[in-house]
Amino acid sequence: xxxxxxxxxxxxxxxxxxxxxxxxxxxxxxxxxxxxxxxxxxxxxxxxxxxxxxxxxxxxxxxxxxxxxxxxxxxxxxxxxxxxxxxxxxxxxxxxxxxxxxxxxxxxxxxxx
Amino acid sequence: xxxxxxxxxxxxxxxxxxxxxxxxxxxxxxxxxxxxxxxxxxxxxxxxxxxxxxxxxxxxxxxxxxxxxxxxxxxxxxxxxxxxxxxxxxxxxxxxxxxxxxxxxxxxxxx
Numbered sequence: 001x002x003x004x005x006x007x008x009x010x011x012x013x014x015x016x017x018x019x020x021x022x023x024x025x026x027x028x029x030x031x032x033x034x035x036x037x038x039x040x041x042x043x044x045x046x047x048x049x050x051x052x053x054x055x056x057x058x059x060x061x062x063x064x065x066x067x068x069x070x071x072x073x074x075x076x077x078x079x080x081x082x083x084x085x086x087x088x089x090x091x092x093x094x095x096x097x098x099x100x101x102x103x104x105x106x107x108x109x110x111x112x113x
Numbered sequence: 114x115x116x117x118x119x120x121x122x123x124x125x126x127x128x129x130x131x132x133x134x135x136x137x138x139x140x141x142x143x144x145x146x147x148x149x150x151x152x153x154x155x156x157x158x159x160x161x162x163x164x165x166x167x168x169x170x171x172x173x174x175x176x177x178x179x180x181x182x183x184x185x186x187x188x189x190x191x192x193x194x195x196x197x198x199x200x201x202x203x204x205x206x207x208x209x210x211x212x213x214x215x216x217x218x219x220x221x222x223x224x
Contacts, residue, residue, distance in 0.1 A: 004155065032211060041218070042217055042218070043117070043218055044156075044203075089155070101211075105154055
């Protein structure tokens, strides 16, 4: 069964610090890998998207990396802000099956002042 | 553009009651989805609709029915609610590069 595992489950950091979230997946082959941000009480919103041939993608202070050989992705957040407090979800789209996205369970990030 | 809207935002049901969750999108997307999100688990697909007039089961369809009323609207119905259906329900529509746009969610509690 296709799986997406994220670590850590939760993370607490101080404002201004950097952090890195991890995503390991078994989905293969895949069309793309996305990172979503989900604020409390809201729906997920896409942050970055990478195809299997891309190994890095940035969106402001968010940088995602992808290693298709080891089936790992990471999301690096630079100079964290209080508004970064949210759940970050890794989502993989299998090739040829856009309906059957595989969602990770998310990393809950808390940024403290 | 409102994007994806869902009603209601909160709902409490008693076991055996029925209800319909409403979803609408104004982005002219063909594909729409219903997910449930439970603590410690990833979003799980309940049903999806690739286009107006078509619907298909996802990973966890038991206890649910859907209707794709038109291109904009996709509703989810619980015929006889059970405590196991306590969850947060998200509707989504799909745009370019398989990006899914999510609604704000409906928090459902079944007692």
